Amino acid sequence: MTTLFTKIINREIPADIVYEDDDVLAFNDINPQAPVHILIIPKKPIATLNDLTEEDLALVGRLHLTAANIAKQQGFAEEGYRVLMNCNEHGGQTVYHIHLHLMGGRQFTWPAG
Numbered sequence: 191m192t193t194l195f196t197k198i199i200n201r202e203i204p205a206d207i208v209y210e211d212d213d214v215l216a217f218n219d220i221n222p223q224a225p226v227h228i229l230i231i232p233k234k235p236i237a238t239l240n241d242l243t244e245e246d247l248a249l250v251g252r253l254h255l256t257a258a259n260i261a262k263q264q265g266f267a268e269e270g271y272r273v274l275m276n277c278n279e280h281g282g283q284t285v286y287h288i289h290l291h292l293m294g295g296r297q298f299t300w301p302a303g
């Protein structure tokens with residue numbers, strides 16, 4: 191099943207893209223929950239974390255490395271940031287193409303908010 195993220199990858203829907211390589215795309219979230227809120231997605235459409243396989247391990251590592259690199263480039267790596275992935279209904283997932291949320295520029299609390 192294709193999602194709107196496939197349409198963003200294929201440039202059928204516009205997005206504010208901040209990083210792209212052969213395997214990964216990163217763009218600003220349309221409804222930011224922090225001063226910086228970037229979605230980092232694999233170009234390979236994997237629906238949920240539950241659908242991950244051994245062959246995807248390097249790709250998921252690359253998503254995280256991309257998050258850290260963007261945080262460094264944008265200057266908030268040392269202050270800190272939050273990276274998370276939602277899974278299915280209870281996790282709050284709404285787009286079924288795995289993505290990291292990279293959020294920075296404010297203090298986060300744990301476990302809520």
Ligand code: 5GP
Pocket residue numbers: 194203205206217218219220221222229275276282283284285286
């Ligand atoms: P999820 O809830 O699946 O973890 O995250 C999906 C995210 O995609 C949400 O934070 C939502 O704001 C974002 N989103 C939904 N539609 C669009 C869109 O068309 N463009 C962009 N840039 N982000 C979107």
